[in-house]
Amino acid sequence: MNSEPENVDQRWLPNAALFSKMKIVVIDDEPANVALLEAMLDEGGYTRVKTVTDSRLAMEICVDFEPDLVLLDLMMPHVDGFSILESLRAAAGESFLPVIVLTADANETTKLRALRAGATDFLLKPFDQLEVLLRMANLLETRRLHLQLDTQLAAYADAVRERTSELREAQVQLQKSEC
Amino acid sequence: MFEVAGLTGLPEAASERAEELFQQHRRQIFRQTDQLFAKLMLFQWVACIIIAILVSPRTWDGASSQIHIHVWSAIFIGGAISLFPVWMTRVWPGAVATRYVIAVAQMLMSALLIALTGGRIETHFHVFGSLVVLSFYRDWRVLVPATIVVALDHFLRGIYLPYSVYGVLSASPWRSVEHAGWVIFENIFLVISCFRSIHEMRFIANRTAALEASDQRSRQLFDDAPIGMAVVALGNEKFKQVNARFTEMVGYSDAELMTRTPFDITHPDDLAESQRLVKAMLRGTERCSVEKRYLRSDGGILWAARTACIIRDKDGKPRDFLIMVEDITERKHAEEALRGAKKEADRANQAKSEFLSRMSHELRTPLNAILGFGQLLERQNPTSQQRGRVEHIMSAGRHLLNLINEVLDLSRIEAGHLQLSVEPVAVAEVLNEALDLMRPLAAERSMDLTVTTEFTENLWILADRQRLKQVLLNLLTNAVKYAPVGGRVAVSVIQPEARKTQVVVSDSGAGIATEKLARLFTPFDRLDVEDSGVEGTGLGLALCQRLMHAMGGDIGVDSAVGKGSAFWIELPAADSPLAGLPKSRTVGAGDVSAATGGTILYIEDNLSNLTLVEQMLAEQSNIHLLTAMQGGLGLDLARQHLPDLILLDLHLPDIGGHEVLARLRSEKLTRDIPIVVISADATKGQIQRLMAAGVRAYLTKPLDIGEFFRVIDEAMGSRDRQLEKAVA
Structure with a gap:
C-alpha cells in the first residue's frame, strides 16, 4: 500500500495508451467497488469497459463483449466467482484470457482455490490501484502477444497453403513439360 | 530328639495352628488304634477259647474227665483281660490310661496264649506281634508297661511255672533274661519308628498349617480386594465365586450371580466384543483387558476396566476364568464431559475463526472503497487543504487495514493455523535485511542506527525466516518510533548460553516503568501512549511474542525509566547447513549425468x-x-x-x-x-x-x-x- 510519489500526474501509467482499446469486464456485486474500478480504469486510459453487478448476467455479457481481460470478485450472491471462473475458462478454450480475481477474502485457501480454478492473478482488497493497473498491463501485454502469435500463425498457415498450391501447380507444369 | 523340620519360619499363629493340627492327628491315631485293639481283644478272647478247646478240651483223671482248666482260664481270665480294656475304649477312647491298660492287657493276653498252648515257643511270637501293633499308637511309652509285663511274666512263671511258659519242667533263669533281651531288641526299633512317625506328623502339621495360612491369605485377598473379582467356570460360563466388591458393583447378591453368566449382565452393545474376547482366550490368549459396560441389577450402567485371565489346573488345562473389574464409571463420565467440553471449545474456536475471517472480509470491502477513492482523490490535483484531508483519510484507512491484518494474524496463531517453516537461518543475513529496511525511517528521524556487535557469518539460529524478520522489524520500528528524534538505537547479537542466541535491540527512549512491563505483551494495550501522536495498533508486541513462542523461542525486555529499553529475542542456535558441504567436489556417481544439461x-x-x-x-x-x-x-x-x-x-x-x-x-x-x-x-x-x-x-x-x-x-x-x- 504505497502512496503515489508527488509528481505523478495523468501520465502516471505511460504504457496504458497501448491497451486503451483493449476490452475490460468488471464483475463485482458492490456498486462502490464497481464505481471505484470504473474511475481507476478511466484514469488508466481504458476506454472500453463493461461492468456487471448482477453475477447472473456475467457470462452473457462476457460472451457478447468478448473481453481481453476480466476483473472478478469472488463472494457474490446468486453465482459466485468460482463458477464464473470455470465458465470463463470453458468458454475461452485454448485462447489466453487473463482473469484477475479481486476479493476481500484474506483466506489462504481461497486464494489457492481461485488460482486452481483458473485465475491468472489474485489481489486482495483493499488493493493498490497502481498494482492493479500494472498487473493488468502485464497480462494484457501477454494477451497481445498471444493474439499476435495467433495472427502470425494464421498468416504463416495461409502463406504455407499458398506456397503449397503454387508448388503443386509448378509440379503439374513440370510433369506436363516432361511429357 | 528329632528336630521338627519346617517349623522354623512359621509365624506364631501358624505354629500354634500346626501344634493344634499335630495334636488332632495324634488324638485321631490314639482313637483309631484303641478301636483296633478293642476288636483285636475280642478276637483274641474268642481265639483263646477256641485254642483252649482244641488243644486241651478236657482234663482226665483216670476215666473221668472234666473240662480242662485251660478252657475255663480262656473263658474267664481271657474275658477278664479283654473286657476291661474294651470297656475303657468305649468310655475313654484315646485317653492315656486306656492305651496303658490296653498295653498291659495285650501282653497279659500273650502270656495267657502261651500258657494255653503249653508254653509253645512259637506262641511267643504273639509277644513280638503285639509290641508291633502297640507301636501303632506311635507312643513309645506304651511299650514300657508292655515290656515290664512280659519280663515279669517270664521271670515269675520261669521260676514257678516254667512249663506254662517254656513248655519244659525246669528252665534256666537265663532263658527269661534272653527272652526279655529279644523284646528289648525289638523295642529299640519300635521306639525309633515311633519317633520317626512323630517327626513326620509334625512335618505334615506344619505344611498343612502353612498351606492353610497361604490359602487364607489368598482368600482374604480375593474377598477384601478393592476391585471386583469373580471366578467363572469354563464349562457353563456361570459365576463360581465372587467377592464383596463385585457384588456391590453390579448390585446382585452372591446367590443371584451364581445362576448367571457374565454375558447375562453385560451391556448388549458390548456383548459381541466380550464373546469375541472369551473365544480368543480359549484359543490361547492368556490375558485380556477391555473397557466395557455391565448392567447393574437396578438397571444402571457400570463402566468397567475388565481384565480376565485363565486359571489352569495342575495339568495345564483351562479350568476357570478369573475376572478382575475396576469401576471406571466416573472416569468415563469425566472423559465424556471433557470430550463434550473440547468439542464445545473447538466449535467456539471454529466459530471465532470464522467470525474473524468474515469480519475481515466485511471490513475489507468498505475499506477498499475508502482507500480506493482516497487514492483517486490524491491524484486529482487537490488543493493543499484537500490534500491534508485526504491524507487523514488514507492514514486512518491504512491504520485500520493494519489492525485487521494483525488481528487476523494473531487469531491464526492462536488457532494454530499459522504455518511456520523453522530451519537454520543466518542471523546476520536477516538482521541486515531488516536494518536496510529501517534505515530510511531512522534517517528521517535523524537517529543513529548501529550494530554494536560484529556478528559473524557463522551464527545460525533455528527460525522461520519471514516471521523472524517480521519480529525484528517490529522491534526496530518500535525503537525508532518511540525514541526521541536524534536518539540512538543499537542492535547486538549475543550468546548467553552455548546453544542459544539473542538479538538485543536497545534504544535511548524514555524507558518503561516496571509496573507497566507486565502489560507490554497484552493485545491493544499501548501503555498509555495513545495520546503521544505515535501511530500503532497495540498488537505488534503481542504478535511478536506469539510468533517467538511458536518458533520455540522467547522474547523479553529490560527497561528502566529514563535509561531506555532493551528488547531481546532468543532462539535456539543451529549448525550451519553449509558446514557439511565439501570444499571441492570431485565428479562422481552423484553428479548430474552429462546428457542432462x-x-x-x-x-x-x-x-x-x-x-x-x-x-x-x-x-x-x-x-x-x-x-x-x-x-x-x-x-x-x-x-x-x-x-x-x-x-x-x-x-x-x-x-x-x-x-x-x-x-x-x-x-x-x-x-x-x-x-x-x-x-x-x-x-x-x-x-x-x-x-x-x-x-x-x-x-x-x-x-x-x-x-x-x-x-x-x-x-x-x-x-x-x-x-x-x-x-x-
Whole structure:
C-alpha cells in the first residue's frame, strides 16, 4: 500500500495508451467497488469497459463483449466467482484470457482455490490501484502477444497453403513439360 | 530328639495352628488304634477259647474227665483281660490310661496264649506281634508297661511255672533274661519308628498349617480386594465365586450371580466384543483387558476396566476364568464431559475463526472503497487543504487495514493455523535485511542506527525466516518510533548460553516503568501512549511474542525509566547447513549425468540455501542456475527463461510457494516444467497434497547431496524424453 510519489500526474501509467482499446469486464456485486474500478480504469486510459453487478448476467455479457481481460470478485450472491471462473475458462478454450480475481477474502485457501480454478492473478482488497493497473498491463501485454502469435500463425498457415498450391501447380507444369 | 523340620519360619499363629493340627492327628491315631485293639481283644478272647478247646478240651483223671482248666482260664481270665480294656475304649477312647491298660492287657493276653498252648515257643511270637501293633499308637511309652509285663511274666512263671511258659519242667533263669533281651531288641526299633512317625506328623502339621495360612491369605485377598473379582467356570460360563466388591458393583447378591453368566449382565452393545474376547482366550490368549459396560441389577450402567485371565489346573488345562473389574464409571463420565467440553471449545474456536475471517472480509470491502477513492482523490490535483484531508483519510484507512491484518494474524496463531517453516537461518543475513529496511525511517528521524556487535557469518539460529524478520522489524520500528528524534538505537547479537542466541535491540527512549512491563505483551494495550501522536495498533508486541513462542523461542525486555529499553529475542542456535558441504567436489556417481544439461531455476528466500545449491551445482558446467528470492520474481523468470527444472521453496516472502506452484501449473507456458519442492516441513499429508498438485519430487532440508542429484537428474531426464517425444 504505497502512496503515489508527488509528481505523478495523468501520465502516471505511460504504457496504458497501448491497451486503451483493449476490452475490460468488471464483475463485482458492490456498486462502490464497481464505481471505484470504473474511475481507476478511466484514469488508466481504458476506454472500453463493461461492468456487471448482477453475477447472473456475467457470462452473457462476457460472451457478447468478448473481453481481453476480466476483473472478478469472488463472494457474490446468486453465482459466485468460482463458477464464473470455470465458465470463463470453458468458454475461452485454448485462447489466453487473463482473469484477475479481486476479493476481500484474506483466506489462504481461497486464494489457492481461485488460482486452481483458473485465475491468472489474485489481489486482495483493499488493493493498490497502481498494482492493479500494472498487473493488468502485464497480462494484457501477454494477451497481445498471444493474439499476435495467433495472427502470425494464421498468416504463416495461409502463406504455407499458398506456397503449397503454387508448388503443386509448378509440379503439374513440370510433369506436363516432361511429357 | 528329632528336630521338627519346617517349623522354623512359621509365624506364631501358624505354629500354634500346626501344634493344634499335630495334636488332632495324634488324638485321631490314639482313637483309631484303641478301636483296633478293642476288636483285636475280642478276637483274641474268642481265639483263646477256641485254642483252649482244641488243644486241651478236657482234663482226665483216670476215666473221668472234666473240662480242662485251660478252657475255663480262656473263658474267664481271657474275658477278664479283654473286657476291661474294651470297656475303657468305649468310655475313654484315646485317653492315656486306656492305651496303658490296653498295653498291659495285650501282653497279659500273650502270656495267657502261651500258657494255653503249653508254653509253645512259637506262641511267643504273639509277644513280638503285639509290641508291633502297640507301636501303632506311635507312643513309645506304651511299650514300657508292655515290656515290664512280659519280663515279669517270664521271670515269675520261669521260676514257678516254667512249663506254662517254656513248655519244659525246669528252665534256666537265663532263658527269661534272653527272652526279655529279644523284646528289648525289638523295642529299640519300635521306639525309633515311633519317633520317626512323630517327626513326620509334625512335618505334615506344619505344611498343612502353612498351606492353610497361604490359602487364607489368598482368600482374604480375593474377598477384601478393592476391585471386583469373580471366578467363572469354563464349562457353563456361570459365576463360581465372587467377592464383596463385585457384588456391590453390579448390585446382585452372591446367590443371584451364581445362576448367571457374565454375558447375562453385560451391556448388549458390548456383548459381541466380550464373546469375541472369551473365544480368543480359549484359543490361547492368556490375558485380556477391555473397557466395557455391565448392567447393574437396578438397571444402571457400570463402566468397567475388565481384565480376565485363565486359571489352569495342575495339568495345564483351562479350568476357570478369573475376572478382575475396576469401576471406571466416573472416569468415563469425566472423559465424556471433557470430550463434550473440547468439542464445545473447538466449535467456539471454529466459530471465532470464522467470525474473524468474515469480519475481515466485511471490513475489507468498505475499506477498499475508502482507500480506493482516497487514492483517486490524491491524484486529482487537490488543493493543499484537500490534500491534508485526504491524507487523514488514507492514514486512518491504512491504520485500520493494519489492525485487521494483525488481528487476523494473531487469531491464526492462536488457532494454530499459522504455518511456520523453522530451519537454520543466518542471523546476520536477516538482521541486515531488516536494518536496510529501517534505515530510511531512522534517517528521517535523524537517529543513529548501529550494530554494536560484529556478528559473524557463522551464527545460525533455528527460525522461520519471514516471521523472524517480521519480529525484528517490529522491534526496530518500535525503537525508532518511540525514541526521541536524534536518539540512538543499537542492535547486538549475543550468546548467553552455548546453544542459544539473542538479538538485543536497545534504544535511548524514555524507558518503561516496571509496573507497566507486565502489560507490554497484552493485545491493544499501548501503555498509555495513545495520546503521544505515535501511530500503532497495540498488537505488534503481542504478535511478536506469539510468533517467538511458536518458533520455540522467547522474547523479553529490560527497561528502566529514563535509561531506555532493551528488547531481546532468543532462539535456539543451529549448525550451519553449509558446514557439511565439501570444499571441492570431485565428479562422481552423484553428479548430474552429462546428457542432462540445462537451466534450473531455484526460487528460495533463504540465502544460505541458495548458496548451498549454487555451490553444489558450481562444478556442473552443463547446468545453468537461475535464482530468485521472491515468488513473483521466480514466476517472471520462469515465464522468460522456461527453465528445464524449477526447484521451489514453499515459504517465500511475497507470494507463497503453494501459490507459485498453482500459478506455474495453471499457465500454458510453464505447465509442463518439472517442479521439485525443497522444504523443511515434510509431513506425509503435505507431500501427498503437493504430489497431487503436480510436483515431481519432494526434497527435505537439510539437503542430502546424493538424493539431490538423483532427483535433479531424474526430473531433467524425463523432461528431455518428453521434449523428444514432442519433437517426434
